[in-house]
Amino acid sequence: MKKYIVFALSGNKKTAKNVAEILNCELGKSSITKFKDGEILAKTLSDVRNKDVILIQSTSKPSNDKLFEILLFVDSVRRMNPKSITLVIPYLGYARQERVSWINEPVSCEVVANIIDTTKADRLLTFDLHHNDIENFFRMPLINLSAVTLFAMSAKKYYESKHIDLSNVTIVSPDHGSNKRVDNLTKLLPHTSKVILNKHRPAPNKAEHFSIDEALVKGKHCLILDDMIDTGGTLISAANLLQKCGSKSIIVMATHSVFSQNCTKKLIAANIKKIIVTNSIEKRLSKDVEQLDISPIIASYFK
Ligand code: R5P
Secondary structure (H helix, E strand, O other): OOOEEEEEOOOOHHHHHHHHHHHOOEEOOEEEEEOOOOOEEEEEOOOOOOOEEEEEOOOOOOHHHHHHHHHHHHHHHHOOOOOEEEEEEOOOOOOOOOOOOOOOOOOHHHHHHHHHHOOOOOEEEEEOOOOHHHHHHOOOOEEEEOOHHHHHHHHHHHHHHOOOOHHHEEEEEOOHHHHHHHHHHHHHOOOOEEEEOOEEOOOOOOOEEOOOOHHHOOOOEEEEEEEEEOOOHHHHHHHHHHHHOOOOEEEEEEEEEOOOOOOHHHHHHOOOOEEEEEOOOOOOOOOOEEEEOOHHHHHHHHO
């Protein structure tokens, strides 16, 4: 019989609470403080001896602090001899730096993976990792969960409410990186079709799409699926192209709401009818953005 105790640090507090409720287990108490010089002190205030510890924390902004909280907290837990430690990092910061794009660049994601490995946690759970190669950077067992089932349910509900038949819906991958994710969503939404766009980045945080055969999206209701929304540039550029090609409507879904600039207004101005994300990163979002809860998916891993 597992004796779970679920912790949150400075992020993902609601998710940790929900997961503890679903698993009907203890919600642990943690303490995060900062010294005057900015150094972090993260520790458990709950007894974890002989318990199966679940720690939920995305390494979203401020990524470095959140990462360091995890490292220090796990050390404080380990010193009390828990039975096991599972790290749940729904959004893994630095994931987009998973390859060398230019000769003098680091593979930052691999560096972060090596650091997380030093915690010697028993396993790591993530959500919709930016790239499959990232799994190979970790030595600890990694389980990459997906929000695609939540998106499928949400899409069905949305199109039913608009009386739109799924055969008139095209699922769009905004670049080749999201292709597999889009395949998985297409399988859960029978009769939909699929289109992959070609994206290039003329400069960091700028996105442009190459034109496509108009016939693929003309008269279709398009659903663009991505792993994350950061500046919104990728989705806006994709939406502009789809509209130019005669799409009937556009909605967007993405797992991680990085939203490093407040891009909701720009997405709406680009005539995007609905924006759906998950709470992998817990933050207050505009009421125009719908947030789906990943807690049941995390909890079901432990049931
Ligand atoms: C890029 O490869 C990712 O999958 C996302 O498309 C990208 O990071 C989103 O960023 P932004 O919203 O700034 O275009």
